[in-house]
Amino acid sequence: MSVGRALAVIPARGGSRRIPRKNIRLFAGRPILAWPIKAALESGLFATVMVSTEDEEIAQVAREAGAETPFLRSLDTADDQSALLDVLAEVVGTYRAQGDRFETVCCLLPTATLVTAERLRTGHDMFATGAFDSVFPVTRFPAPIQRALRRDDQGMISMFQPEHYSSRSQDLEPAYHDAGQFYWMSDQTCLDRTPTFSGRAGSFVLDETEVQDIDTEVDWRLAELKHQLLHPGER
Numbered sequence: 001m002s003v004g005r006a007l008a009v010i011p012a013r014g015g016s017r018r019i020p021r022k023n024i025r026l027f028a029g030r031p032i033l034a035w036p037i038k039a040a041l042e043s044g045l046f047a048t049v050m051v052s053t054e055d056e057e058i059a060q061v062a063r064e065a066g067a068e069t070p071f072l073r074s075l076d077t078a079d080d081q082s083a084l085l086d087v088l089a090e091v092v093g094t095y096r097a098q099g100d101r102f103e104t105v106c107c108l109l110p111t112a113t114l115v116t117a118e119r120l121r122t123g124h125d126m127f128a129t130g131a132f133d134s135v136f137p138v139t140r141f142p143a144p145i146q147r148a149l150r151r152d153d154q155g156m157i158s159m160f161q162p163e164h165y166s167s168r169s170q171d172l173e174p175a176y177h178d179a180g181q182f183y184w185m186s187d188q189t190c191l192d193r194t195p196t197f198s199g200r201a202g203s204f205v206l207d208e209t210e211v212q213d214i215d216t217e218v219d220w221r222l223a224e225l226k227h228q229l230l231h232p233g234e235r
Contacts (some may be wrong), residue, residue, distance in 0.1 A: 004103025006048045006124070007187075008040040011087045012110040013078050018215055023053075023110045024028035024061045027220075028227050028234070033058065034065035036108040036115050041066050045124050047102065052091050054078035063074070078112030088120045088190040096187075099218065105190050107169075112181040113223050114230060119184065122204055125183040132183040132202035133194060138176040139211040145175040170196075176203070179211045 003211065012033055016022040023067035024031040030038075033051070039051045052073045059069040071094055088107055095102065104127070107114065119137060127135040146164040147155050161166060161194045183196055209230065212223040 005101070006045050006104040006106060007092075007102035008046040008049040008106050008108055009091050010036055010040070010049070010051045010062070010090060010108045010110050011073075011084060012058050012062070013080075013176055014053065014072065015078070015080060019217065019220065022214070024058055027113055028224060028231075030216075031065065032059045032113060033061055033110045034230075035113045036110060037065040037067045039063065039112075039115045039117050039120060040106075040108060041121040043124075045120060046106070050091070052087055083193075085193040085195070086188065087173075089169055089193055092187050092190045102187050104184065105187055105204065106182055106184050108182045108206050109180055111233045113214070113227055114210050114212060115181045116162065119206070119210070123182060123184045126202055126204060130202055131200055133189055133199040134183055134196050135202040135204075136183040136196065137179040137206045137211075139179050139206045139208055140205045141175045142208065143176060144172040146172045179206050180213045181206075181211070198226050 010033065012023040014023070014100060019025065023033050024033055027035065040046055048068055048069060049066070050058065050068045053059050053062070053069065054073040054075065059072065062069050073087065076082070076092060077090050086108065088105060092102065092105060106120065106124070123135050125138065126132070146161050146167065147169070149159045151157055185196070209226055212218055212226050214221060214223050
């Protein structure tokens with residue numbers, strides 16, 4: 001399929017609760033938001049790289065990193081209950097109302113510190129050449145999910161799937177989870193708010209060293225270690 005003009009949208013609201021001001025906190029010498037902006041710009045894929053935020057300080061940091069902030073996010077999509085697709089629909093709809101049309105949208109998460117221009121191109125090429133509604137990277141669970149354990153309030157353990165008690169790990173089907181970095185989709189998918197994992201969702205696999213969700217201080221330190229491993233000396 002032809003992907004046409006591409007828009008990068010980085011949603012970065014100001015109200016992070018678990019790590020205050022997470023989206024502009026310094027990470028490896030730069031505001032964390034600057035890393036996905038850098039990858040998007042270096043990829044050469046986008047007509048526009050924009051940050052969607054309701055926060056003036058975040059908007060200023062985004063502009064200093066090279067992104068655009070042509071309009072602020074509405075308060076309706078600025079709280080922690082707003083779905084990502086609601087944000088994307090608002091952005092695409094606002095651009096259309098202003099007479100600007102993008103056929104393809106890539107949503108990059110603001111804390112995707114390990115994302116690279118190369119991986120963005122991989123996703124772009126897969127979306128452009130395959131029959132997919134969306135494309136995003138995944139990574140393998142480090143242990144078989146079929147042997148997952150539950151733990152009660154007293155510390156007692158039981159298996160979610162006890163039938164796999166004697167199964168060898170190498171005999172179980174591998175499972176994957178969303179890498180939490182970016183999602184390629186069409187502008188109409190955004191406007192229709194089509195769930196990313198529904199329909200014809202395509203994926204490609206990243207190594208564990210390339211993936212780190214950041215919700216806690218421990219996550220933050222792990223992300224820094226992985227960043228140093230992948231980009232020694234880069235700031």
